Amino acid sequence: MHAKTDSEVTSLDASSSTRSPRRAVYYVQSPSHDGEKTTTSLHSTPVLSPMGSPPHSHSSSSRFSASRHRNNHNNKSWKGIDVIEEEGLLQSELDRQHSLSRRYYFLAFLLGFFLLFSLFSLILWCASRPMKPKILIKSIKFDHLRVQAGSDSSGVATDMITMNSTVKFTYRNTGTFFGVHVTSTPFDLSYSDIVIATGNLKKFYQSRKSQRLVSVAVMGNKIPLYGGGASLSSSTGVPTLPVPLNLTFVIRSRAYVLGRLVKPKYYKRVQCSINLDPKKINVPISLKHSCTYD
Known part of the structure; x- marks a missing residue:
């Protein structure tokens, strides 16, 4: 083989350039030692043009892909x-x-x-509310009546009266679904605005749609009459003339319809006019038509 001249190299380069316009291939000369002769040979070591990819492009893409994968993750x-x-x-x-x-x-x-x-x-x-109890005063009986001279607690001389009586009345609960608890104010028996006897009703319970006969003892012991007792005094100690008396009290009833939440109350004020005949001691006196109810 003979060494190519510079003109041949140039011609070869021109022909290669003509055949491959898109990618140029360059050749470099490298010395070759053959025995003692030193010749110059051409080794076709291709060098990529700037249009090609750099050698490290693959590793850069890998790092970019890994980085993007990490970012995505x-x-x-x-x-x-x-x-x-x-x-x-x-x-x-x-x-x-x-x-x-x-x-x-x-x-x-x-x-x-x-x-x-x-x-x-x-x-x-x-x-x-409309189921009010019904009260009817039946009678009063005077068991004992006596007027005598005496003196009050301060020593003032006056006529004094002592009496025992019993008042009877009927109490009827008209409630169809509840019972009632019954109390009252004192039963006051008065003469000329002077209370000469009093009595207390014992509290009781009346079941629904039932009634009972109630008796209350009304008594007074040596009540001073002062100037009002002149017409009542006598040698026997018993009045000879009829004695006008008044009986007053209030009956209080409380129903427990729904325990203690619904408990209607009923009040009945009773006032009776009594004409005491001394001849009717120990004889019940009817009061059916002698009382008013409010």
Whole structure:
């Protein structure tokens, strides 16, 4: 082989350039040692043109892809955390709303129950009001009556009266679904506005739609009459003329319709005019037509 001249190299380069316009190939000369002769040979060592890719492009792309993968992974992780936090906040809000709803339902239930119970109690109260107890004073009997001279606690001389009597009346509970507890004010028997005898009713309970006969002892012991006793005194100690008396008291009834929540009260004021005939001692005196009821 003979060494190519510079003109041949140039011609070869021109022909190569003509055949491959898009990618040029360059050749460099490198010395070659053949025995003692030093020749110059051409080794076709291709050198990429600037249009080609650099040798390190593959590793750069790999690093870029890994970096983008890590960024995508990090973004997905943050997105996952955001989703979890958002789901936690949403669940917390739902729990709070559920708790508020239960409270509202409970309060609404209490309010509705209170309104219904109040309405029911009002109905019971209105239904029980017309069912007033009926009271009828039957008679009074004077067991003992005596007027005698004496003196009061301060030593003032005056006529004094002592008497024992018994008042009887019937009490009827007209309530169809409740019983009543009955009390009264003192039974006062008066003469000329002076209370000469008094009695107390013993408290009792009357069941529904029932009645009873009640007796009350009305007594007075040495009650001073002062100037009003002149017409009552006699040698025997018993009045000779009829004695006008007044009997007054108030019957109080309380019904427990619904325990102690619905308990209507009934009051009956009774006033009786009595004409005591000394000849009728120990004889019951009818009061059926001598009393008023308010």
